[in-house]
Amino acid sequence: MKDKNNNEKKTPRGLLIFNIAVILAVFTGITVFINTAPRPTVSEEEQRELAKCPKFTIESYFSGEFTEKFSEYYNDAVPMRSTWKLIISEFRDKLGFKPDDGVDIVGPLPDIEE
Amino acid sequence: MIFSSLIFLYLFLPICLVVYLIARPIQVKNAVLIILSLAFYAWGEPTRIVFLILSAVVNYFVGVGIGAFKKEKYQKLCLIGGLIFNIGMIGVFKYSGFIMRNINAIFSADLPVPDIVIMAGISFYTFQVISYIVDCYWGKIEPQKNFFKLLLYVCLFPQLIAGPIVRYETIAAEIDSRKTTLNDFSVGLTRFVVGLSKKVILADQLYRIVEDFLGSSVDVLTISGSWYGVILYSLYIYFDFSGYSDIAIGLGRIFGFHFNENFNHPYLCKDITEFWQRWHISLGSFFRDYLLPITFFGKRNKYLSLFLVWLCTGIWHGANWNYIIWGIYYGLFILLETFIGKKRMNKIPLVIRHIYSKLVIIIGFGIFYFEDIGKLGTFLRNLTPFNPNGWSGYFEQASLMSNAFLIIAAVVCTFPLMNFFGKLAEKNNTAKAVISVSGTLICACLLAFSSILLVDSTRNAFLYWRF
Numbered sequence: 341m342k343d344k345n346n347n348e349k350k351t352p353r354g355l356l357i358f359n360i361a362v363i364l365a366v367f368t369g370i371t372v373f374i375n376t377a378p379r380p381t382v383s384e385e386e387q388r389e390l391a392k393c394p395k396f397t398i399e400s401y402f403s404g405e406f407t408e409k410f411s412e413y414y415n416d417a418v419p420m421r422s423t424w425k426l427i428i429s430e431f432r433d434k435l436g437f438k439p440d441d442g443v444d445i446v447g448p449l450p451d452i453e454e
Numbered sequence: 455m456i457f458s459s460l461i462f463l464y465l466f467l468p469i470c471l472v473v474y475l476i477a478r479p480i481q482v483k484n485a486v487l488i489i490l491s492l493a494f495y496a497w498g499e500p501t502r503i504v505f506l507i508l509s510a511v512v513n514y515f516v517g518v519g520i521g522a523f524k525k526e527k528y529q530k531l532c533l534i535g536g537l538i539f540n541i542g543m544i545g546v547f548k549y550s551g552f553i554m555r556n557i558n559a560i561f562s563a564d565l566p567v568p569d570i571v572i573m574a575g576i577s578f579y580t581f582q583v584i585s586y587i588v589d590c591y592w593g594k595i596e597p598q599k600n601f602f603k604l605l606l607y608v609c610l611f612p613q614l615i616a617g618p619i620v621r622y623e624t625i626a627a628e629i630d631s632r633k634t635t636l637n638d639f640s641v642g643l644t645r646f647v648v649g650l651s652k653k654v655i656l657a658d659q660l661y662r663i664v665e666d667f668l669g670s671s672v673d674v675l676t677i678s679g680s681w682y683g684v685i686l687y688s689l690y691i692y693f694d695f696s697g698y699s700d701i702a703i704g705l706g707r708i709f710g711f712h713f714n715e716n717f718n719h720p721y722l723c724k725d726i727t728e729f730w731q732r733w734h735i736s737l738g739s740f741f742r743d744y745l746l747p748i749t750f751f752g753k754r755n756k757y758l759s760l761f762l763v764w765l766c767t768g769i770w771h772g773a774n775w776n777y778i779i780w781g782i783y784y785g786l787f788i789l790l791e792t793f794i795g796k797k798r799m800n801k802i803p804l805v806i807r808h809i810y811s812k813l814v815i816i817i818g819f820g821i822f823y824f825e826d827i828g829k830l831g832t833f834l835r836n837l838t839p840f841n842p843n844g845w846s847g848y849f850e851q852a853s854l855m856s857n858a859f860l861i862i863a864a865v866v867c868t869f870p871l872m873n874f875f876g877k878l879a880e881k882n883n884t885a886k887a888v889i890s891v892s893g894t895l896i897c898a899c900l901l902a903f904s905s906i907l908l909v910d911s912t913r914n915a916f917l918y919w920r921f
Binding site: 353360365368402410421 | 455459460461463464465468497498499500501636637639640643644647883886887890891893894895897898901902903905906907908909911
């Protein structure tokens with residue numbers, strides 16, 4: 341097959357293997373962790389129940405309800421959720437990222453002070 | 455399913471990689487990719503795959519028809535039929551509501567406005583199949599006789615939703631025979647992680663700030679607040695869209711496909727013509743290759759043809775007046791640069807050309823952002839000294855200070871850093887090893903950091919999905 345990427349310089353095989361091994365190790369580690377570790381059901385910090393795994397039915401699949409709720413469950417009830425949220429908050433504090441607190445300040449300063 | 459979501463990254467993708475790498479021979483690999491691509495597209499709204507498959511079926515028969523008929527008259531009929539179907543599909547699913555709303559407004563009518571949800575990626579995959587049937591008609595490619603191979607081209611999940619718009623000739627040979635080399639896998643993985651990081655670490659974080667400034671009350675923005683918001687939006691849209699393209703190209707590479715580049719550091723451009731040679735390259739080249747030669751105005755009036763191309767570029771982006779204005783806005787600057795000519799443009803001092811191009815691009819993204827024309831007008835006024843809220847305020851200063859690291863990182867990442875380090879690595883083997891190992895470790899950290907940021911992330915959809 342014609343090589344369409346002739347401009348890419350040859351990288352030694354050892355470095356390619358190292359690159360693949362390290363990235364795949366992180367990727368596999370997170371995959372195993374996220375799919376096997378126990379998932380929390382409640383968030384104590386947010387004082388709410390986390391999304392539950394929906395039951396599969398043909399109707400719920402074709403209506404899109406199952407996939408939507410499953411995505412919500414998968415993203416919401418992440419193992420060690422509180423720890424990750426704490427790390428995110430620390431990073432945002434240190435790097436100056438805007439906190440994801442859902443509070444948006446709108447309007448000139450005097451209006452808000454009033 | 456969204457690339458930048460935990461469910462895609464740590465459930466769909468691992469299954470996909472394992473099944474694909476185990477599958478043998480190439481026909482089974484192709485079948486695996488078709489099934490997974492359809493599952494990917496069906497996630498969230500299963501019925502929409504009907505239209506995707508219908509598009510593949512119709513265009514398959516159009517291609518076969520063009521190949522089967524010897525007389526050009528019949529080939530042309532097949533092509534016209536295919537074009538009517540494809541443009542009709544986009545027309546119904548993307549523009550029908552907009553057209554009816556405008557008819558009602560112009561003629562004070564009360565016609566029912568269809569409430570059709572835009573199917574993700576319809577503009578991208580429809581343009582792919584248009585390029586396929588036109589290339590078949592022009593004799594540039596042989597029509598695909600195997601339906602499933604054409605279906606794979608249409609539904610291949612890495613580029614299905616938001617491009618790049620891949621030409622059939624680009625991957626025709628790889629559909630039949632491909633091999634993922636060690637280099638492909640390594641480059642693909644790295645590209646994937648870089649794209650994910652651009653999206654999650656830069657674009658999503660920038661958008662939070664953009665929403666504060668442009669997303670709410672535009673009428674209270676100061677001049678510097680308006681500029682600050684729209685500059686960050688310009689950075690956001692670049693990292694969002696180029697991040698998606700990086701993920702698509704990286705995933706394609708992992709599966710043995712070599713897609714063409716879609717971005718080439720667009721903010722390094724010196725004029726608007728160059729910007730469009732560096733931004734969304736696959737869309738620009740589509741209009742250049744397929745619309746420019748067949749416009750009604752022909753070669754006799756290149757200015758009118760150019761205008762039509764830019765009008766279509768605007769319309770392609772969305773069913774709203776601001777996108778049409780945005781397309782015409784760029785068309786006017788391209789026409790201006792065409793009038794001035796390349797030689798005279800090159801004589802203008804580089805600094806002035808850079809300032810001019812960045813101003814046009816940033817104001818252009820302001821037009822792109824505001825779908826409400828009233829708000830757009832207020833925003834454009836607020837960029838000028840006619841702004842009644844004054845030059846600067848507390849919030850943009852506070853926001854700039856508290857997001858300084860993010861903004862600096864975003865600006866630095868618009869430069870070709872990879873090329874810079876690539877050249878540095880060429881010096882000797884030690885430099886190459888150090889840079890390569892450092893790059894690997896940085897990528898691993900970026901993947902972990904992006905994954906953490908995705909926990910409970912609610913605003914992670916790609917902007918170009920709605921186009």
